[in-house]
Amino acid sequence: MPLASKPLLGIIGGAGRMGRWFKHRFEAEGYEVLVADKGTPFSNQDLARRCDVIFLSVPMSAFQEVVQEVGPLLSQDQGLIDFCSLKKVQNELMLKHCPQAEIVAAHPLFGPGEDSLRGRKVALWPSRGRRWFDWFREFLTTKGAEVVLVSPEExxxxxxxxxxxxxxxxxxxxxxxxxxxxxxxxxxxxxxxxxxxxxxxxxxxxxxxxxx
Structure with missing residues (x-):
């Protein structure tokens, strides 16, 4: 299935600093971004049902609960991308509780104090499927980021x-x-x-x- 020109993006934990950081960068490129967090009009499940790609920018202590909530709702046409600083366990949880959607393990190797993606490194791994991995990698490299392909274990x-x-x-x-x-x-x-x-x-x- 070909990609929409501008897929609808969702960030669970999008009111946090890293979630807001990426929200602003996506919106600057013309993407519509929905956010689910405390006090937002959208729930995690709303994003799972509406968005083409879901980004998880949540504390690791809440990660499993969130994946168990939204993973089963995602279809094979959707993508799930996490921003956790550890990858192996989180990747296994996404594969286990999200049986259909494409899975991308991502770790931005910088903090929300940076001005842009230019010159910054992002670790990526296509855990299931290539479509949304290729889309996100292209977004990052177009903005000047250096993508490092590395397995969750390594x-x-x-x-x-x-x-x-x-x-x-x-x-x-x-x-x-x-x-x-x-x-x-x-x-x-x-x-x-x-x-x-x-x-x-x-x-x-x-x-x-x-x-x-």
């Missing part, structure tokens, strides 16, 4: 090094500065260029959603 092994160790180092730096009792502005006054870059990274890290 993704999680790599992220155990990249993300966990990186987060540990940033937390340690933040805690050391906090324990010093020195005002941040005083530290910045004597910061070298390389340390200033580290401070910028710590600030972006502190701004990210820890639950995705």
């Amino acid at each position: 993704h999680d092994r790599i992220m155990a090094i990249v993300q966990v160790i990186n987060h540990f180092m940033l937390l340690a730096l933040g805690n050391l500065m906090d324990d010093s009792g020195l005002p941040l502005e005083k530290i910045k006054d004597l910061a070298t260029p390389s340390f200033e870059r580290q401070l910028e990274i710590v600030a972006r890290f502190a701004d990210q959603d820890p639950y995705l």
